[in-house]
């Protein structure tokens with residue numbers, strides 16, 4: 392089968408595309424004929440060797456996938472041949488990746504794909520959707536009527552947070568780097584959309600939240616948090632989510648933080664158990680069914696161009712080139 396894989400860590404061009412042996416589904420696994428996969432920033436960190444995770448070469452890259460079950464291993468109870476499925480969390484902790492024509496995936500990481508959802512959409516919403524759901528509901532315990540702030544509302548995580556928070560009855564403030572991306576954030580339902588380069592941004596936020604006491608949930612999707620500023624914009628008992636920038640060691644505004652009864656929750660989606668992630672997936676599927684979940688696909692590549700897809704992701708997440716809105720999807 393054709394696959395995108397690496398035999399060493401490094402720059403995007405270390406990704407090869409070629410034939411590897413077809414996997415066989417082991418106990419509890421299903422074999423998925425892959426219809427679409429999506430790129431996430433963590434794929435680029437793994438490929439670069441920037442995260443300590445076990446990699447055995449040749450290493451098939453990729454966390455997210457959507458496709459159709461073509462065979463089941465022993466003991467599989469959730470799926471049968473012909474079922475459409477989506478999932479995430481592959482290529483982590485020694486698991487095989489998804490960037491191939493076929494992937495053997497343990498059924499605990501897979502969910503049914505809604506009938507009307509395309510495989511490209513299901514793959515595009517996988518890791519970012521589960522991340523947004525975990526952050527908003529498991530960690531921040533978002534309540535209807537609260538105010539959520541998220542940076543980068545046209546990005547993978549940001550666009551998911553907007554849609555999920557709006558679906559839960561929250562008011563959403565977000566930022567984006569161009570007029571086109573700001574318009575996209577409005578289409579997702581954001582109530583206040585700001586240019587993150589605007590010097591008057593914080594004054595606009597203060598004016599918007601003035602009669603509500605501040606922001607209740609700050610979902611920080613940037614790798615460089617501005618904690619002094621964030622804490623000053625929060626409402627009493629607000630929750631701040633930390634989920635990006637593993638290298639950063641910012642100063643912490645201890646005094647202003649505790650006098651507002653704020654809390655700070657760090658999380659990485661890959662630490663969540665299969666049951667916790669399934670709860671998120673069920674919520675995401677229910678949102679799709681009621682027309683409230685539309686994963687944003689910014690660019691589609693053939694799987695053979697996985698190296699170019701990684702370069703584009705890296706250009707945007709790490710180098711902030713601003714040339715992407717939404718997710719990169721690849722089709723085998």
Ligand SMILES: NC(=O)c1ccc[n+]([C@@H]2O[C@H](COP(=O)([O-])OP(=O)(O)OC[C@H]3O[C@@H](n4cnc5c(N)ncnc54)[C@H](OP(=O)(O)O)[C@@H]3O)[C@@H](O)[C@H]2O)c1
Pocket residue numbers: 431432433518519522542543544545546547548549566567568569572587612613614633634635636658659660661707708711713714715716717
């Ligand atoms: N902890 C976890 O479980 C977890 C899960 C998923 C992702 N992450 C991390 O979360 C981060 C975001 O992931 P992603 O998939 O959303 O990446 P992404 O799709 O590349 O989005 C990055 C966003 O950042 C925005 N941005 C750039 N500079 C900005 C600035 N100065 N102010 C405000 N926004 C700015 C960009 O906006 P424009 O395009 O408008 O310029 C873009 O929307 C990554 O670091 C990733 O590793 C963590």
